[in-house]
Amino acid sequence: MKKLLMLNGPNLNLLGERSPDTYGSTSLTEVENEVYDFLRENGWELTCRQSNHEGELIDILHDARKHFEGVIFNPGGYSHTSVAIRDAIEAISIPVIEVHISNIYQREAFRHQSFISPVASGHISGLGIKGYKVAAFALLEKLTEREN
Numbered sequence: 001m002k003k004l005l006m007l008n009g010p011n012l013n014l015l016g017e018r019s020p021d022t023y024g025s026t027s028l029t030e031v032e033n034e035v036y037d038f039l040r041e042n043g044w045e046l047t048c049r050q051s052n053h054e055g056e057l058i059d060i061l062h063d064a065r066k067h068f069e070g071v072i073f074n075p076g077g078y079s080h081t082s083v084a085i086r087d088a089i090e091a092i093s094i095p096v097i098e099v100h101i102s103n104i105y106q107r108e109a110f111r112h113q114s115f116i117s118p119v120a121s122g123h124i125s126g127l128g129i130k131g132y133k134v135a136a137f138a139l140l141e142k143l144t145e146r147e148n
């Protein structure tokens with residue numbers, strides 16, 4: 001079975017509790033289960049990881065190239081600061097779709113720049129937690145197209 005990775009960065013382990021007006025009240029586990037079920041129905045497998053540590057996220061991304069066809073990635077606050085995560089994405093050959101639950105362009109100016117977007121295959125922002133499922137759908141389409 002083909003596999004995707006869903007990776008969440010700092011503070012996203014608190015999804016559901018943290019600023020619910022901005023990020024909603026659904027927990028990360030619930031979001032992961034929803035994406036898992038969607039992919040399963042389509043014959044794909046999903047592995048989910050979360051880390052609050054920049055270096056660990058980089059290690060996970062490096063390792064992902066050996067085990068997964070693509071990555072759904074919410075880099076959280078590192079989106080706006082991390083050249084190292086940007087370089088890790090550029091270094092791996094698999095497609096990475098960047099997801100933000102909130103619309104980062106409607107928020108503080110420091111969130112308007114993402115270091116990740118220029119190296120991501122796609123960018124989703126402001127669709128709420130549905131963004132993860134949209135990213136999963138887009139990766140399925142992209143990776144299936146590639147086979148045909």
Ligand SMILES: O=C1C[C@@](O)(C(=O)O)C[C@@H](O)[C@@H]1O
Nearest residue numbers: 011076077099100101102111
């Ligand atoms: O942690 C997060 C979550 C976020 O990536 C989002 O999903 O909307 C947006 C980031 O600016 C913020 O630091």
